[in-house]
Amino acid sequence: MSQMKHTSTFQLIFRHELTILTRDRTLPIVAILLAAMVLGGLFVGITQAKQRSAMIAEVIEHSAKRQAANEKTLQSVLDGKQALVPFGNPANPAALAGGLAGRHTTLPNLPLAALAIGQSDMVPNYYRISYLSKVQFMYDTEIENPWNLLSGHFDLSFVITFVLPLLVIGLSFNMLSAEREQGTLRMLFAQPMALTTLIAAKASARYLVFLAVILPLPPLVLLSLFPETRSMDSLLFMALWALVVAGYTLFWFALAALVNAFGRASSSNALILISGWTFLVLILPIVMNLVVGAISPAPSRTELASRTRVVTADALREYEDMYSTDYRYASDPETLAVKDGRIEVPPRMRAFFLAKQRVDAQVEPLLNQFDHQLLEQQKLVDLIGFLSPAILVNEALNLVAGNDSRRFVAFKNQTEAFHNGWRAFFAPKIATDRATTRAEMTALPVWQRQETATTTTAWRIASRAALLLLVSFIIAIFAMRRLRHGQIV
């Protein structure tokens, strides 16, 4: 058979297949179903992302308002106009570091956040910073009904990871077996055509329809609605997203082709493929979750709680004298006035500050262990992810959206560093009773975040896409070999 002839046979079957599937309405139904779910999932993702962006905007606005109010109060305190309130006096560094701070660290959405909700419904994307201990603010979580967290969201990542393979299976479980059952396979053999060409053409026709529905839709919606998705980086991530989805879809078509190549009955094929799906998508990730937790367990939270209490008690004891000092400001409010750049920080407030600082210094190693362990778990997931394409694709989609565990851990680490910096800024002032100056008020530590380098993330996604494609090709090659050498009819 010449190469020319081969191509034309392929094209013939390809076109023929599209016509048949369109005429019997299978293809339009599947395509519409897929498109509806993709748009539905995208809608859910966009709603969530918008909510989170709105939250960040609100937090930033709140911080700015707080800053302006503090500047104004400080001005009038320094001018001697303001009545003095111990907790509301920004000239007092202990008050400014604590209740008055109004500082937040924030983790903005990445432009493609709508593509996968990931961990974003559970882990906070902002923290309120003051001199309070980490134990007191780092474990605040976003409010969400635990029932809904358990159910999970109907987002695009769910549609791709769980539902897309089922549609692929529904469309391709009988690619070959139906021909045999209808008796048309023998007729096809009368044609000068290889079985591999037949199945390659049939699978390709279906595959391309799938890609034509799923690949352009989300990028088009995002590009038209959100200008921030039009940057070079975002376009790169969109391309990688498409590669991941294409690889994952190919995996399931290759698997369907392989199952068809064994020449069993259609219902048998359907059952085998459904079992495969159940195993790879439902069972394996859940079992792996268990395995990861068993191999690399998180330290005990109960122990952390007990330890925190012990350390707090120690700190209370340590600063006992300061805690017990009388509050002179009540009878003598002038003690709170700023004199020559100095202010009397009430010893009780200083004790609070010092106690929290001490608690953190002692609990921090334990807290770091939690983050460390989570990263270890993540490394394990990266390692065993290749066992299930569902894990691979889920991780990759979360990476594209910037809602993966790693990004949240990094945010938490940076928040901790900022919190330390915030405290270090105030510690000497509180220790030496130095009043906040106007210049300092406008030069308070500012939250700055370091995003993971695009290339690192891109590499992580690309490697997963490559792995998916590689596995798909291997399966496809197996299927082809089987078709060439096996007895089908």
Add this chain to the structure above:
Amino acid sequence: MIRTIALKDLREIIRDGRMLWAAALIILLSIVALASGSIRQSQINHERAAGQALDYQAWLQQGERHPHDAAEQGMHVFKPEPPLAVLDPGIEPFVGSTVWLQAHRQSELKFRPAQDATGLQRFGQLSPAWIVQVLVPLLIIVIGFGAISGERERGTLRQLLSIGVPARQLLLGKALALAACACALVIPVWLVFSVVATISLPSAERLDVVYRMLWLIAGYGLYLGFFVFLTIAVSAMVRSSRAAVVLLLGFWVAATLIAPRTASEIANVIDPTPSRLDFNNHLSHDISEAAGEAWKSSFGVKEQWDPSLPLSKWGAALKVDDHAGYGVLDQTFGKLWDTFERQQRFQQWIGLVAPVITLRGFSMGLAGTDFAQHRDFSTAAELQRRKIQEIVSDDLVAHADTLGNAHFSYKAGSKLWATVPEFKYQLPTIGFAARRYWPDLLLLAAMFAAAATLASIAVSRSLKRMA
């Protein structure tokens, strides 16, 4: 006759080796889930009980201290995991287990296990409940989709008809075979677990667990029965086995996989959950408003912690401030928690098309791992915190306020600490769950009855068509 049909079907199923493999996998998974769950639970409960006792001891032995500072140290209380959480962990991975009872503000339960896990956690948690809710129905479908259609295709249905098998007996025989398969997968493992769990419990709690197991068996039985009859009904109604398997699998995917997620999205749209920021802002605003009013009426001052209030009134002020907050806290948290419960109740009704949702709520309710029971613990913990606050404030009024500006130099001793009782939380009994979840059991029974009726009509019709 019923027995003959059932036995014949069972023999066929057993001969087909693939079913044995699937069954073995399910049983293996159940055992792994139970074993790992039991180990984890005994470890956790042990740790939590020890932690709580340690905190209380430290409270008692904290030495001389200003009572308000004592409240700063406070104590931790931990939520005990109910014994059946091993069967169905419910929402446990997504709620905290620890509260630090401290001065000033109601705090929420911290440390959700899911926070210490990777994104894999979102695929689900391996538990016996998940296996029965999701995997066993799939197996019932796979085994039973050809129950009637297969007989028709092989021509054996006509033979059955010719020897005068009544439709009812045919249906019951087929159903019995499928039910037997499902039971073989579930009952031995669950039975061993219940016996072991019951024995290892103190005798006072045993009966409660037995009742819970009976309710659970009823619920799961109706659920699996629904799938048995649905499978037979579809198998009798459609033209070919292929159509039956496609329809049934489609239903399974839609009902167990897609419906729970869609339901919670819809519930969230209809009855939205507030964001943390909104919630906190509301709470702070309402508390300071209520407190402001209380301060004004009690002390005639303009605002909370007004500097004009002498320190000799500090203990009294603390009490007024706390009391002003309690109402707001109850209202605000109550509203949020009501929202959660409403969202869940709404979803339970979607169980009318996707029974797994109803069963899931029912199952975690009876296992003691639902939100209502989480709420019960949170409320109990908050009451304990208020008890501490009350004792502390009363003591401040009696002793510290008399010292004027030297208010904070007052120190109380172990006598005062001992007046705070140890926190002893009693897990709610079966009555708590039964009161909430009997409608769900009825709903499951209705679904079961509907499927049985459908199957009965479908089978007799398909026999009539033959004749």
